[in-house]
Amino acid sequence: MKYGAFNPPPDLTKEQEELIHWAISSGVKKCSRCGLTLPTALFSVDRNAATGLQGYCRICNRENMLRWTERKELERQRAMIDVALERLERQELPRETA
Numbered sequence: 001m002k003y004g005a006f007n008p009p010p011d012l013t014k015e016q017e018e019l020i021h022w023a024i025s026s027g028v029k030k031c032s033r034c035g036l037t038l039p040t041a042l043f044s045v046d047r048n049a050a051t052g053l054q055g056y057c058r059i060c061n062r063e064n065m066l067r068w069t070e071r072k073e074l075e076r077q078r079a080m081i082d083v084a085l086e087r088l089e090r091q092e093l094p095r096e097t098a
Ligand SMILES: [Zn+2]
Pocket: 031, 032, 033, 034, 035, 036, 056, 057, 058, 059, 060, 061
């Protein structure tokens, strides 16, 4: 799934806006564990997988290995990206086909 030109909704915070831009430029993928659509930068590489990426996002995958503070920060970002992308979907903004 790829997004085209993006006009951020006016009430997004600067941080949300930056995260969306990051998500769009990195491409997005749905995690098969938490079910959230996340930037591919949050997935680890898996050469055996068809997509070249692991099915679980880095947060699901490494949940127990991450330090608490790192995990909290990733979870916060993950939630924010998910909300932002969902809003992007709802607004039916122009997007490229994959
Ligand atoms: Zn996940």
